Amino acid sequence: MSTGKINVQTENIFPIIKKFLYSDHEIFLRELVSNAVDATSKLKTLHKLGEYKEDPGNLRVNVSIDKDKGTLTISDNGVGMTEDEVQRYLNDIAFSGAEEFLKKYDDKAKDSGIIGHFGLGFYSAFMVAKEVDVITKSYTGGDAVKWSCKGDPEYTLEKADRSERGTDVVLHLDDESQEFLEDNRISGILEKYCKFLPVEIKFGTKTIKVDDPDGKKDDDGNIKKVDKEVENIINNPTPAWTKQPADLTDEDYHNFYRELYPMSFEEPLFHIHLNVDYPFNLTGILYFPKLKNNIQIQRNKIQLYSNQVFITDSVENIVPEFLTLLHGVIDSPDIPLNVSRSYLQEDGNVKKISNHITKKVADKLSSMFKRDRDDYQSKWDDIKVFIEYGMLTDDKFFDKMQKALLLKNTEGEFFTIDEYREKIEEKQKDKNDAIVHLYATDADEQDAFIESAKNRGYDVLVMDSPLTSHFVQQLESKLDNVKFVRVDADAIDKLIEKEEQQEANLTDDQKKTLQEVYEGVVEKDKFTVQFENMNEKDNPVVITQPEFMRRMKEQQQVGGGMMGMSNMPDMFNLMINANHPLVSKILTEQDQDKQKSLAKQSVDLAMLSQNMLKGKDLTAFIKRSVNMID
Numbered sequence: 037m038s039t040g041k042i043n044v045q046t047e048n049i050f051p052i053i054k055k056f057l058y059s060d061h062e063i064f065l066r067e068l069v070s071n072a073v074d075a076t077s078k079l080k081t082l083h084k085l086g087e088y089k090e091d092p093g094n095l096r097v098n099v100s101i102d103k104d105k106g107t108l109t110i111s112d113n114g115v116g117m118t119e120d121e122v123q124r125y126l127n128d129i130a131f132s133g134a135e136e137f138l139k140k141y142d143d144k145a146k147d148s149g150i151i152g153h154f155g156l157g158f159y160s161a162f163m164v165a166k167e168v169d170v171i172t173k174s175y176t177g178g179d180a181v182k183w184s185c186k187g188d189p190e191y192t193l194e195k196a197d198r199s200e201r202g203t204d205v206v207l208h209l210d211d212e213s214q215e216f217l218e219d220n221r222i223s224g225i226l227e228k229y230c231k232f233l234p235v236e237i238k239f240g241t242k243t244i245k246v247d248d249p250d251g252k253k254d255d256d257g258n259i260k261k262v263d264k265e266v267e268n269i270i271n272n273p274t275p276a277w278t279k280q281p282a283d284l285t286d287e288d289y290h291n292f293y294r295e296l297y298p299m300s301f302e303e304p305l306f307h308i309h310l311n312v313d314y315p316f317n318l319t320g321i322l323y324f325p326k327l328k329n330n331i332q333i334q335r336n337k338i339q340l341y342s343n344q345v346f347i348t349d350s351v352e353n354i355v356p357e358f359l360t361l362l363h364g365v366i367d368s369p370d371i372p373l374n375v376s377r378s379y380l381q382e383d384g385n386v387k388k389i390s391n392h393i394t395k396k397v398a399d400k401l402s403s404m405f406k407r408d409r410d411d412y413q414s415k416w417d418d419i420k421v422f423i424e425y426g427m428l429t430d431d432k433f434f435d436k437m438q439k440a441l442l443l444k445n446t447e448g449e450f451f452t453i454d455e456y457r458e459k460i461e462e463k464q465k466d467k468n469d470a471i472v473h474l475y476a477t478d479a480d481e482q483d484a485f486i487e488s489a490k491n492r493g494y495d496v497l498v499m500d501s502p503l504t505s506h507f508v509q510q511l512e513s514k515l516d517n518v519k520f521v522r523v524d525a526d527a528i529d530k531l532i533e534k535e536e537q538q539e540a541n542l543t544d545d546q547k548k549t550l551q552e553v554y555e556g557v558v559e560k561d562k563f564t565v566q567f568e569n570m571n572e573k574d575n576p577v578v579i580t581q582p583e584f585m586r587r588m589k590e591q592q593q594v595g596g597g598m599m600g601m602s603n604m605p606d607m608f609n610l611m612i613n614a615n616h617p618l619v620s621k622i623l624t625e626q627d628q629d630k631q632k633s634l635a636k637q638s639v640d641l642a643m644l645s646q647n648m649l650k651g652k653d654l655t656a657f658i659k660r661s662v663n664m665i666d
């Protein structure tokens with residue numbers, strides 16, 4: 037037996053390791069299982085290259101618990117290590133790796149910003165073990181050796197009894213880490229980090245139901261099912277994203293979605309298979325969920341893997357924010373894992389990867405649009421929020437998606453931007469040559485306005501996503517001569533301003549009289565009374581909210597827009613239809629009470645059509661209406 041002292045510069049590195057990443061102790065298992073998987077992968081490669089001539093057998097990793105001894109063991113039948121290699125890898129390289137890592141991050145030890153906390157490697161075992169034994173035998177032959185270390189810089193190295201190639205890493209768990217002797221705890225960690233590792237990981241056994249081997253039948257004549265104890269393989273070594281798209285059916289993709297998110301009931305709409313090996317390595321499958329109008333849904337987060345090892349499910353700094361609405365996996369060994377999150381976005385590879393994914397997503401959507409427009413349209417309501425979000429926040433995505441962006445009108449017809457322009461150009465051009473796109477955010481609530489727009493021969497779009505106010509602003513700034521105006525933003529004649537605007541045909545005195553009457557029945561600081569020459573078939577009074585004011589307020593509510601606008605009181609225009617017979621009647625009514633009551637009634641009707649009449653006002657309105665009928 038030989039003993040030695042690990043080449044330590046920071047004498048007390050072990051206590052630091054123990055404290056390090058306290059909340060994330062469980063990652064030691066990921067590190068050790070990954071090392072074991074690497075060792076088996078190396079053997080597979082050596083065998084392929086002809087450097088290891090024997091049959092490698094069934095390569096796998098075994099995780100086992102011995103409660104009596106208080107140990108957790110990670111075993112593999114991979115390459116193993118010679119005595120020299122143990123010296124080199126465990127005492128020098130692994131140690132210096134751990135040391136370097138800690139030096140770099142000690143001051144931010146608790147900074148969970150370091151993604152996945154990769155790089156601590158083998159020495160993370162000391163976060164949970166008071167002693168670690170490594171019993172290993174190299175594939176090259178020679179004696180097996182046992183290395184032991186009690187969590188201080190001293191170690192022992194001796195010959196060991198092991199005839200099979202491979203390595204056992206035995207952790208003697210310390211008092212605070214007894215939880216790792218529980219099957220459920222270990223299953224949970226393996227499930228989280230090792231679910232898709234490329235080599236079979238065995239953890240104990242499980243009971244399954246199989247046909248009775250003696251062929252015994254039950255009362256119905258069916259072969260009886262009996263319990264059978266089988267090995268419990270916790271992972272799927274060949275998850276869908278590692279396969280070629282040509283080898284996968286739609287059902288395979290659906291099944292993989294289930295595998296990723298067993299608790300999710302929704303089916304994804306479609307998927308994108310990512311597969312790049314130059315200039316960076318990236319594989320993965322992204323799924324489009326049904327978003328409807330909700331951007332705050334419980335997100336099935338995108339999972340990030342590095343060579344099939346789970347790293348994290350918060351990928352905000354790796355992909356543009358709008359892409360985090362998608363589900364699925366990204367696997368790339370080229371994403372640096374031991375840098376702090378704030379540096380990630382600056383990393384050249386991360387930038388390239390993020391651009392690539394954005395491009396792929398846009399390409400997929402565009403090709404769906406081109407290939408089967410009907411199908412694309414049928415999915416539109418479920419994906420539009422995603423597309424709007426992307427087009428709002430990412431210029432490249434905007435440019436790529438512009439041709440595949442759809443606008444839907446109140447008739448349920450879909451148009452591209454160009455098609456729609458062509459449709460409305462003639463009738464909806466204003467005096468400044470801007471093409472005015474009229475839209476409704478709620479077709480039911482704004483029905484009266486939609487109707488009067490239609491009566492003018494105008495077309496109205498339905499734009500009901502939570503991002504609408506931001507999005508129309510973006511379209512106005514990106515497209516030439518395009519204006520968006522909500523149908524209830526102004527009197528119908530003013531929505532699209534034409535040259536031949538007429539003044540209301542009321543004298544100034546008449547206007548003054550009516551203004552006083554109306555100001556007497558509404559809150560003066562909330563409503564501005566205006567007179568319009570509308571059609572006599574239009575309503576006598578119409579309430580509108582200026583486009584600019586409403587948009588700013590809405591933008592504030594979803595974030596962005598002008599500061600302080602959401603605190604502004606709501607301001608409305610009270611448009612009096614100068615041509616309506618009821619208005620003339622009010623003007624000439626001599627009985628003041630009656631005049632007031634008629635004015636109030638006409639305002640309430642306008643409020644009602646805007647869904648603004650609530651509570652006591654609504655009750656009063658109903659009573660007044662009943663009295664009028666009587």
Ligand SMILES: Nc1ncnc2c1ncn2[C@@H]1O[C@H](COP(=O)(O)OP(=O)(O)OP(=O)(O)O)[C@@H](O)[C@H]1O
Nearest residue numbers: 071072075116125126130133155156157158159203
């Ligand atoms: N189960 C094992 N079988 C064979 N060699 C191993 C095993 N575990 C560790 N080693 C050797 O010890 C070295 C150091 O391991 P360590 O986990 O500290 O670092 P790493 O795996 O190289 O990198 P990382 O920090 O990303 O984990 C490995 O590179 C490998 O050569």
